[in-house]
Amino acid sequence: ETGVTQTPRHLVMGMTNKKSLKCEQHLGHNAMYWYKQSAKKPLELMFVYNFKEQTENNSVPSRFSPECPNSSHLFLHLHTLQPEDSALYLCASSQPGYVGELFFGEGSRLTVL
Amino acid sequence: EDQVTQSPEALRLQEGESSSLNCSYTVSGLRGLFWYRQDPGKGPEFLFTLYSAGEEKEKERLKATLTKKESFLHITAPKPEDSATYLCAVQADAGNNRKLIWGLGTSLAVNP
Numbered sequence: 001e002t003g004v005t006q007t008p009r010h011l012v013m014g015m016t017n018k019k020s021l022k023c024e025q026h027l028g029h030n031a032m033y034w035y036k037q038s039a040k041k042p043l044e045l046m047f048v049y050n051f052k053e054q055t056e057n058n059s060v061p062s063r064f065s066p067e068c069p070n071s072s073h074l075f076l077h078l079h080t081l082q083p084e085d086s087a088l089y090l091c092a093s094s095q096p097g098y099v100g101e102l103f104f105g106e107g108s109r110l111t112v113l
Numbered sequence: 114e115d116q117v118t119q120s121p122e123a124l125r126l127q128e129g130e131s132s133s134l135n136c137s138y139t140v141s142g143l144r145g146l147f148w149y150r151q152d153p154g155k156g157p158e159f160l161f162t163l164y165s166a167g168e169e170k171e172k173e174r175l176k177a178t179l180t181k182k183e184s185f186l187h188i189t190a191p192k193p194e195d196s197a198t199y200l201c202a203v204q205a206d207a208g209n210n211r212k213l214i215w216g217l218g219t220s221l222a223v224n225p
Contacts, residue, residue, distance in 0.1 A: 004156075042117075042215035043157075043200070090156050100147040100204045100213055104156030 002026050006091050006105035014113050015081060021108045023074040023091030032074045033102065034066060035090040043090070049074065050096050081112045115140045117203050119216035126223050129190050134199055134219045137183040142206030146184050148177050149200040151218070157200055191223045 004025045013019050025032065034046040048056035049068040063085075065077040074091055088109050092102040120135045138146065145164050149157035161170040163179040170177045174195065176187045186199055198220045202213040 006156075040217070042217055043202075043213075045212060092156070100145045100202060101159055101162060102149075102157070103159065106155050109154075 004091055004093055004103050004105035006089075006108050008108060009106065010109045010111075012111045012113065013078065013081065015083070017081075018077070018079040020078065021076040021089055021091075021110075023076075023105055025072055025074075025091075025093040025103070025105075027093055027103055029093035029095055029103070030071045031094045031096045031099070032068060032071070033092040033094070034074065034076055035092060035104075037088040037090055037107070047076075048099075078110070081110075083112050086110055086112045115203070115205055115214050117201055117214045117216040119199075119201050119219050121219060122217070123220040124222070126188075126191055126221070128192055128223055128225050131187070131189045131191070133188070134186040134221070135183060136186070136201030136203075136216055138201075138203045138214070139182075140203055140205040140214065143181075144204040144206040146179055147202045147204070147213070148184070148186055149202070151198045151200055153197075188221070191221075193223045193225050196221055196223045 007022045030051050032049045036044045036046055045058050046060045047066045052068050063080050067075040088107045090107045091105045094102050117138045126132055145162055147162050148160040150160055151157040161177040166181045168179050174189045178185050198218040200218045201216040204213055
Protein backbone atom coordinates (compact mmCIF):
# COMPACT_ATOMS: atom_id res chain seq x y z
CA GLU A 1 0.00 0.00 0.00
CA THR A 2 1.05 3.56 -0.57
CA GLY A 3 0.14 6.92 0.91
CA VAL A 4 -1.92 7.37 4.04
CA THR A 5 -4.56 4.81 4.96
CA GLN A 6 -7.33 5.39 7.48
CA THR A 7 -9.72 2.87 8.98
CA PRO A 8 -12.59 2.65 9.43
CA ARG A 9 -13.91 4.92 6.68
CA HIS A 10 -17.27 5.22 8.42
CA LEU A 11 -18.15 4.85 12.09
CA VAL A 12 -21.40 5.25 13.98
CA MET A 13 -21.22 5.21 17.74
CA GLY A 14 -23.34 5.98 20.73
CA MET A 15 -22.34 8.51 23.31
CA THR A 16 -21.22 5.81 25.75
CA ASN A 17 -19.20 3.72 23.30
CA LYS A 18 -15.46 3.47 23.01
CA LYS A 19 -13.91 3.20 19.56
CA SER A 20 -10.62 3.91 17.85
CA LEU A 21 -9.58 5.38 14.53
CA LYS A 22 -6.44 4.07 12.90
CA CYS A 23 -4.02 5.73 10.51
CA GLU A 24 -1.02 4.24 8.75
CA GLN A 25 1.38 6.03 6.44
CA HIS A 26 3.76 4.43 3.96
CA LEU A 27 5.59 7.60 2.93
CA GLY A 28 8.52 7.46 5.34
CA HIS A 29 7.39 10.65 7.06
CA ASN A 30 8.15 11.41 10.69
CA ALA A 31 5.36 13.84 11.46
CA MET A 32 1.72 12.81 11.80
CA TYR A 33 -1.41 14.83 12.45
CA TRP A 34 -5.07 14.51 13.35
CA TYR A 35 -7.43 17.07 11.86
CA LYS A 36 -11.17 17.51 12.27
CA GLN A 37 -13.29 18.71 9.35
CA SER A 38 -16.83 19.95 9.97
CA ALA A 39 -19.24 21.56 7.57
CA LYS A 40 -18.88 25.34 7.22
CA LYS A 41 -15.74 25.37 9.36
CA PRO A 42 -12.07 25.48 8.42
CA LEU A 43 -9.94 22.43 9.06
CA GLU A 44 -9.11 22.17 12.76
CA LEU A 45 -5.75 20.82 13.86
CA MET A 46 -6.15 18.48 16.82
CA PHE A 47 -2.82 16.79 17.50
CA VAL A 48 0.71 16.72 16.09
CA TYR A 49 3.34 14.04 16.56
CA ASN A 50 6.97 14.36 15.54
CA PHE A 51 9.14 11.26 15.77
CA LYS A 52 6.45 9.56 17.92
CA GLU A 53 6.37 12.40 20.43
CA GLN A 54 3.30 14.57 20.81
CA THR A 55 4.33 18.12 20.07
CA GLU A 56 0.95 19.77 19.90
CA ASN A 57 -2.45 19.35 21.50
CA ASN A 58 -4.74 22.07 20.22
CA SER A 59 -6.94 22.25 23.33
CA VAL A 60 -8.74 19.07 22.38
CA PRO A 61 -11.20 17.62 24.94
CA SER A 62 -9.91 14.61 26.84
CA ARG A 63 -12.58 12.38 25.30
CA PHE A 64 -10.20 12.28 22.33
CA SER A 65 -7.01 10.42 23.17
CA PRO A 66 -4.24 10.06 20.57
CA GLU A 67 -1.59 7.38 20.44
CA CYS A 68 1.47 7.15 18.23
CA PRO A 69 3.37 3.88 18.76
CA ASN A 70 5.80 4.57 15.91
CA SER A 71 6.32 7.04 13.08
CA SER A 72 4.08 5.07 10.72
CA HIS A 73 1.02 4.56 12.89
CA LEU A 74 -1.38 6.92 14.61
CA PHE A 75 -4.53 6.19 16.55
CA LEU A 76 -7.33 8.33 17.89
CA HIS A 77 -9.18 6.71 20.77
CA LEU A 78 -12.72 7.96 21.25
CA HIS A 79 -14.87 7.69 24.38
CA THR A 80 -17.95 9.38 25.74
CA LEU A 81 -18.34 11.51 22.65
CA GLN A 82 -20.98 14.15 22.04
CA PRO A 83 -23.17 14.54 18.96
CA GLU A 84 -21.24 17.71 18.06
CA ASP A 85 -18.15 15.53 17.63
CA SER A 86 -19.69 14.11 14.47
CA ALA A 87 -17.32 15.09 11.67
CA LEU A 88 -14.73 13.85 9.20
CA TYR A 89 -11.50 13.00 11.01
CA LEU A 90 -8.46 13.28 8.81
CA CYS A 91 -5.02 11.87 9.40
CA ALA A 92 -2.05 13.46 7.64
CA SER A 93 1.69 13.04 7.50
CA SER A 94 4.61 15.17 6.42
CA GLN A 95 8.31 15.54 6.77
CA PRO A 96 9.05 17.28 10.09
CA GLY A 97 8.82 21.03 9.70
CA TYR A 98 6.89 20.85 6.42
CA VAL A 99 3.59 21.46 8.15
CA GLY A 100 2.00 22.94 5.04
CA GLU A 101 2.84 20.08 2.68
CA LEU A 102 0.56 17.46 4.14
CA PHE A 103 -0.43 14.10 2.76
CA PHE A 104 -3.92 13.24 3.95
CA GLY A 105 -5.77 9.99 4.25
CA GLU A 106 -9.31 9.68 2.99
CA GLY A 107 -10.72 10.30 6.43
CA SER A 108 -12.99 8.54 8.91
CA ARG A 109 -16.56 9.82 8.85
CA LEU A 110 -17.79 9.70 12.45
CA THR A 111 -21.43 9.95 13.48
CA VAL A 112 -22.24 10.17 17.18
CA LEU A 113 -25.84 9.35 18.05
CA GLU B 114 -5.77 38.41 13.94
CA ASP B 115 -4.39 36.00 11.33
CA GLN B 116 -7.06 35.18 8.78
CA VAL B 117 -7.58 33.46 5.44
CA THR B 118 -10.60 34.21 3.25
CA GLN B 119 -11.44 32.36 0.06
CA SER B 120 -13.77 33.58 -2.65
CA PRO B 121 -16.07 32.83 -4.22
CA GLU B 122 -17.63 30.26 -1.91
CA ALA B 123 -18.88 28.35 -4.94
CA LEU B 124 -18.22 28.61 -8.66
CA ARG B 125 -19.86 26.91 -11.59
CA LEU B 126 -18.10 26.92 -14.96
CA GLN B 127 -18.71 25.47 -18.36
CA GLU B 128 -16.04 23.14 -19.66
CA GLY B 129 -13.33 25.28 -21.26
CA GLU B 130 -14.35 28.45 -19.42
CA SER B 131 -11.26 29.75 -17.64
CA SER B 132 -11.51 31.49 -14.27
CA SER B 133 -9.67 32.23 -11.03
CA LEU B 134 -10.17 31.43 -7.37
CA ASN B 135 -9.01 33.88 -4.73
CA CYS B 136 -7.33 33.39 -1.36
CA SER B 137 -6.73 36.58 0.59
CA TYR B 138 -4.80 36.51 3.83
CA THR B 139 -3.74 38.69 6.73
CA VAL B 140 -0.85 37.27 8.73
CA SER B 141 2.08 38.73 10.62
CA GLY B 142 4.67 37.57 8.11
CA LEU B 143 4.14 34.84 5.55
CA ARG B 144 6.10 31.62 5.84
CA GLY B 145 4.19 29.83 3.09
CA LEU B 146 0.86 29.59 1.29
CA PHE B 147 -0.51 26.21 0.27
CA TRP B 148 -3.21 25.08 -2.13
CA TYR B 149 -5.08 21.81 -1.84
CA ARG B 150 -7.78 20.06 -3.79
CA GLN B 151 -10.45 18.01 -2.02
CA ASP B 152 -12.84 15.64 -3.77
CA PRO B 153 -16.11 14.71 -2.04
CA GLY B 154 -15.62 12.06 0.64
CA LYS B 155 -11.83 12.21 0.42
CA GLY B 156 -8.98 13.95 2.17
CA PRO B 157 -7.33 17.05 0.73
CA GLU B 158 -4.63 16.57 -1.88
CA PHE B 159 -1.63 18.88 -1.78
CA LEU B 160 -1.15 20.96 -4.93
CA PHE B 161 1.27 23.86 -4.48
CA THR B 162 3.46 25.79 -2.07
CA LEU B 163 4.18 29.48 -2.62
CA TYR B 164 6.70 31.31 -0.46
CA SER B 165 7.09 34.86 -1.71
CA ALA B 166 5.28 37.54 -3.68
CA GLY B 167 5.71 37.10 -7.41
CA GLU B 168 6.15 33.37 -7.22
CA GLU B 169 4.11 31.16 -9.57
CA LYS B 170 3.58 27.41 -9.75
CA GLU B 171 1.86 25.39 -12.47
CA LYS B 172 0.40 21.93 -12.76
CA GLU B 173 -1.59 20.91 -15.82
CA ARG B 174 -4.50 23.37 -16.10
CA LEU B 175 -3.78 25.01 -12.73
CA LYS B 176 -1.53 27.97 -12.03
CA ALA B 177 -1.07 29.50 -8.59
CA THR B 178 0.24 33.01 -8.07
CA LEU B 179 1.06 35.02 -4.97
CA THR B 180 1.09 38.68 -3.98
CA LYS B 181 1.66 40.25 -0.58
CA LYS B 182 -2.05 40.07 0.23
CA GLU B 183 -3.55 37.27 -1.81
CA SER B 184 -3.10 34.24 -3.98
CA PHE B 185 -4.96 33.25 -7.09
CA LEU B 186 -5.54 29.79 -8.45
CA HIS B 187 -6.09 30.18 -12.17
CA ILE B 188 -7.87 27.35 -13.95
CA THR B 189 -7.36 27.35 -17.71
CA ALA B 190 -9.85 25.53 -19.93
CA PRO B 191 -11.24 23.44 -17.06
CA LYS B 192 -12.61 19.96 -17.52
CA PRO B 193 -15.33 18.23 -15.48
CA GLU B 194 -12.66 16.28 -13.60
CA ASP B 195 -11.41 19.57 -12.16
CA SER B 196 -14.62 19.74 -10.12
CA ALA B 197 -13.64 19.73 -6.45
CA THR B 198 -13.27 21.99 -3.44
CA TYR B 199 -10.05 23.99 -3.50
CA LEU B 200 -8.58 24.86 -0.11
CA CYS B 201 -6.01 27.49 0.73
CA ALA B 202 -3.88 27.51 3.88
CA VAL B 203 -1.31 29.95 5.20
CA GLN B 204 1.56 29.46 7.60
CA ALA B 205 2.62 32.57 9.51
CA ASP B 206 6.25 33.42 10.07
CA ALA B 207 5.88 34.34 13.72
CA GLY B 208 4.80 32.79 16.96
CA ASN B 209 3.79 29.15 16.76
CA ASN B 210 4.96 28.45 13.23
CA ARG B 211 3.60 24.91 13.24
CA LYS B 212 0.02 25.99 12.71
CA LEU B 213 -1.70 26.42 9.42
CA ILE B 214 -4.57 28.84 9.03
CA TRP B 215 -7.12 27.34 6.67
CA GLY B 216 -9.73 28.95 4.49
CA LEU B 217 -13.22 27.54 4.01
CA GLY B 218 -12.57 26.60 0.41
CA THR B 219 -14.12 27.27 -2.98
CA SER B 220 -16.40 24.59 -4.36
CA LEU B 221 -15.84 24.36 -8.11
CA ALA B 222 -18.23 22.60 -10.46
CA VAL B 223 -17.32 22.26 -14.14
CA ASN B 224 -20.19 21.31 -16.40
CA PRO B 225 -19.55 19.32 -19.60
